[in-house]
Amino acid sequence: MPLWVVYHPPGTFDDDETKQALAKDITDWYSTGRGTLPRFYVVVNFIQLPVNSVWVGGELRKDKPFIRLTVDHIAVRMPDDDAQYKRIMQGISAFLKPHIADKGYDWEVHVDETERRLWQINGINPPPWRSEEEKMWHKENRPVPYETKL
């Protein structure tokens, strides 16, 4: 479910270690502690774009890397509540910090929320949030076929 796309210029996220460090922190946030989602729900696509393919305000960012992250949330739709939205974005900002802000990059992120019922993994509609079946998926870390009630 969360699908993260990280648009980044050459010189950033160049090696596997840097990529994995970010991907791991994203994954941990969704799947440990308060987050209860199976780890394999979290997909992070790094898309490297040439410096002259990204224009911010009509200009290139040649002196400072600019990282544009887009996020699709599918498994859980947030309640329409200012405080919760704020908490989510603060959480994201906090775990991104060592990978982006602390390196002196500029960045922008936004989250879209899409319909959970229009989502499949290996042809299976993932089980309801916080269901027993989801706990099993979390534990096994793979999509296990289960009985649907529909």
Place this chain on the structure above:
Amino acid sequence: MPLWVVYHPPGTFDDDETKQALAKDITDWYSTGRGTLPRFYVVVNFIQLPVNSVWVGGELRKDKPFIRLTVDHIAVRMPDDDAQYKRIMQGISAFLKPHIADKGYDWEVHVDETERRLWQINGINPPPWRSEEEKMWHKENRPVPYETKL
């Protein structure tokens, strides 16, 4: 309208035949039988990403290809109905099967629905779903200017 983006690793969808076979089955599903949409509405972008650019649950998928498909539905917004959502996803799963599941790939797909009125092809707002004008677009398989009533 439907915009399909297929993120895939090298070694999958490498040649035109494999790509076209999938693109054709996607297109057929929307434009023949129950689907009445003009064929040219269906756009499929294949985006090949290096194996080390896609992290699932914080890990690379080195042993088994992982295909991540994202879909934007624009022309038709589904009614909020469990059975219809289920039918859509079963339909998608069925036509993807020979191209992905049967090849032993893992995969995930999700659909977003966006506002039809914020959509243009060659500067024209596509005609209403199942209108006479849409039938003409289907038949001609191109965006033909028409009188708007707005």
Place this chain on the structure above:
Amino acid sequence: MPLWVVYHPPGTFDDDETKQALAKDITDWYSTGRGTLPRFYVVVNFIQLPVNSVWVGGELRKDKPFIRLTVDHIAVRMPDDDAQYKRIMQGISAFLKPHIADKGYDWEVHVDETERRLWQINGINPPPWRSEEEKMWHKENRPVPYETKL
């Protein structure tokens, strides 16, 4: 906020001048005249795809370039009003014309609207639309920390 992704084949938007000309016109539309958004809100990503990676209606477009543009609107959600939607799309169509239609390319564009509260730039929730703080961001053309009221 608006994030534009321009999927284009080789032979189109090949040099910086062509890219900047489009990016500048997109940016101007959002940030001058009626548009009041800070210029740096506008991000345009050019993603060049090989000709055989884009299938329209199950076919390649070998004779005529096809440009597929996707747009995410984050800062401002439009009222549910036919006339306003129409005006937006006419505006987009008009400023794209010299860059796409007049060059003989085919094209398709659609806009998604996402939740403003799930958006950050450099870790800051951008100030409310048309607020004094937003005017400051527009003037300074960068995200300036400010006091939030929440």
